[in-house]
Amino acid sequence: MVDTAEADSGAIEPDGGAGSEDAPAPAHAIFRLAPAEDSGTDTSGRYRYQADVAARDCLAMLTEDAIDFVVCEWHEDFVVAYTDGSVELVSVKHREEDQGTWTLAELCKSGGLAHLFDRWCACECASNVRLRLATNAALNPARGNAGTLSQMCGPEPGVTDGVSAMVEKIARQMLKVRWKQPYAHIPLTEECKLADIELPPGFMDRIRRFLSALEISCSPPQREYIADVNIQSLLAPAVERLQLSPVDLEASYRGIVNRIESANRNESERGQLAAYIADPKRVRYSTQMQQRVSRRSITRAILRAQLVFTTAQLPAFPHGRAPMLAPGGVKLRRKLRRGGVPADEAAFAEQLRSAWYTTWSERRSGLAGDDTDLLNLSTEVLAVVFDCRRHARGNSSSGNASGVVVNDLLAQRLTVEMLTTPAPFALGKLHLQGLAYQLCDECLFYFSEPFDADGEAS
Numbered sequence: 074m075v076d077t078a079e080a081d082s083g084a085i086e087p088d089g090g091a092g093s094e095d096a097p098a099p100a101h102a103i104f105r106l107a108p109a110e111d112s113g114t115d116t117s118g119r120y121r122y123q124a125d126v127a128a129r130d131c132l133a134m135l136t137e138d139a140i141d142f143v144v145c146e147w148h149e150d151f152v153v154a155y156t157d158g159s160v161e162l163v164s165v166k167h168r169e170e171d172q173g174t175w176t177l178a179e180l181c182k183s184g185g186l187a188h189l190f191d192r193w194c195a196c197e198c199a200s201n202v203r204l205r206l207a208t209n210a211a212l213n214p215a216r217g218n219a220g221t222l223s224q225m226c227g228p229e230p231g232v233t234d235g236v237s238a239m240v241e242k243i244a245r246q247m248l249k250v251r252w253k254q255p256y257a258h259i260p261l262t263e264e265c266k267l268a269d270i271e272l273p274p275g276f277m278d279r280i281r282r283f284l285s286a287l288e289i290s291c292s293p294p295q296r297e298y299i300a301d302v303n304i305q306s307l308l309a310p311a312v313e314r315l316q317l318s319p320v321d322l323e324a325s326y327r328g329i330v331n332r333i334e335s336a337n338r339n340e341s342e343r344g345q346l347a348a349y350i351a352d353p354k355r356v357r358y359s360t361q362m363q364q365r366v367s368r369r370s371i372t373r374a375i376l377r378a379q380l381v382f383t384t385a386q387l388p389a390f391p392h393g394r395a396p397m398l399a400p401g402g403v404k405l406r407r408k409l410r411r412g413g414v415p416a417d418e419a420a421f422a423e424q425l426r427s428a429w430y431t432t433w434s435e436r437r438s439g440l441a442g443d444d445t446d447l448l449n450l451s452t453e454v455l456a457v458v459f460d461c462r463r464h465a466r467g468n469s470s471s472g473n474a475s476g477v478v479v480n481d482l483l484a485q486r487l488t489v490e491m492l493t494t495p496a497p498f499a500l501g502k503l504h505l506q507g508l509a510y511q512l513c514d515e516c517l518f519y520f521s522e523p524f525d526a527d528g529e530a531s
Contacts, residue, residue, distance in 0.1 A: 101160050103152065103196055104144065104366045123165045124333040125299040126207055127151045130163070131329065131371050132303065135311040138440035143371045145336040148192045149185075156441070159201040164189050167296060168210035175212050175219045180289075181246035184208070187256060190247060190283050194258030198279065204287045209295050217242070223289040236281070244280045245270050300326065312380075316391060316436040317498055319383040328379035336369045373442060378495040387501040389428040391435055399423075399430035404526040405514035412476015412520025422480075422510045429507025436498040446497035451517075453493065454509050457486050458518050476520030483509055 127145060130153050134140045144152045149162040164185035168175065180186045189204050196202045212219035217235065224232040225239055248270050251259040260273045294302045304326050312320045390396045402423055409419040437443045461482035465474040487505040489496070512518065516526060 101154055101158070103148065103160050103162075103202065104154075105362060106148070106195060107362065120334055120337055121330075122167045122296050122299065123150045124330045124337065125296075125303060126165045126293050127163075127333050127371075128303055128326070128330050129293070129307060131333065131376060132307040132311060134371075134373050135376060136314055136438065136440075138442065142373075144366055145333055145369045145371065148195075149189065159203060161203040161205055162189060162192055162196075163205045163207055165293070166206065166208040166210075168208060170295070172210070174214070175208065175210055177213070177217075177219045177222060177242060178246055180206070180212075180219050180222070181243065182250050186243070186287075187247055187250045187254065187259065189287070190280075191256040191258045193283055193286065194279070198282060198286075202286065204283075205290055206287070207290045207293050209291070209293045209299075211291055212289065219289075222284075223291075226284050226287045226289055228285055230285075236284075240277050240281045240284065241272070243284070244272055244277050247280065248272070248276075300330070315438055315498060317380065317382075321381040321383050324381040325379060328381060329376060332375060332379055333371060336371060373438075374495055377497065380499070382499050387499055387504075389425070389501065389503045389507075390431055396427060397431045397434060399427040399511065401514050402426065403514075404516060405510055407526050408513055408520050409476065409480075411524060412479070414476050414480050414520060418480065422506075425503055425507035426510040426514065427507070429504050429511055432498075432500070432504050432507075438497065443497070449494060450492075450496060451508065451512055453491070454487065454505055455512060455517060457491060458483065458509055458512070461486060462518070473522070479520055 124145075127143060127150070130140060130151070131143050134143070139155055139157075141154045141156045144154065150165040151163050153161040153163060155161070166183075166185050175184055185206050189206060193202060193204055212223055214220040217239070221232060221235075222239060222243070224230060225236055230236070245267050247259050248262050249267060250256070251261055252264050260276060262270055262273070293299060304322050308322055308326055308329075311317075312322065312325075405422065405426065406419060409422060414422070433447070437446070458479075461479050462474045464482060465478040466472060468478075469475060483506060487509060488502045489500055489505065513520070
């Protein structure tokens, strides 16, 4: 990530400030750049539509590993952080149907292009910063107008004829907008006729590079339809692919959008931000900025926590699927027998291990984060296992933990409620017991004193 030098109203905190050594290093330099204040962000209608549009990128995280997380109300309406280290600043512009299509001049003035350009410049025009203008309205299709502009955007534009003329149009419109709006990275020129504006040296080249980083998307639906479209075209397929049903789609979507709106508004010190940035001391700048980013971030774990399931208890084996027999199991059987666990309970342990294996195989996302999800869940289960063993040992006259007592305690204490972080998908207590037995089969714990589980005869 290219380091960013300074923004409109303040610079990135230099290294060495007091309190900065303990601050976590931001994943992307853009999140060390304080966003400019936006007086329009308190409009409730804008918030809701903006949250609905942001939900489209958030929902993609459920089934795609390209997106790392989304940060709301940071520089633009939201920022998409990708796992390859790049970020995308997204500006959302809703336009009522009676307002007609966007013209080139309107896109620059009130359609967000000037603001996107200014923020991109504040990021030093870094090659890993992309831009997107997302709007529900169509673009004026006239030759040389907004529709033509959209086809000239991006690293591989669909239209290349007339690009220089378009760049000059955009440059002049940006300079005109600057007369009335204070953008730090758009030069202030003398007011005159549009055609007579003197173009500053290098400005057209910067506009050309800006267009190569820009995408103009008209895919977001109208305000009254966007929630239904998002539910049916994005959330429902994700739930089906991840085998998360039964899920209440509408309640889950409301929870996700409400969580995004909460991230938008979660800025208690917003009114003091400008004064804070202007303070040359800023001794805790890095730490506080990271806290702000964290409060505004939407991750996969946060999305999963918003899903509303229609049944309180999930079946041990997923509906409509043939149960799979978990591979292995020999070491588990030997350990249960050595711990004195009755044969019928040992057989039930094998059944629960297969229930866990079937559920994990079918409901994991298939993304890069699966290994981390499994590690976190396994760690929590093992913590309960060892607590059970310590309890059994402490209540034994011989000081040795009884395998039967440990097994009984596991059945009581391994519950979904004991998890400190959301599970990667809906689970029941039987699944957690099955995972515990799987971890035992992998020799991560014993129901007796440790022994050579490989060498003992079956």
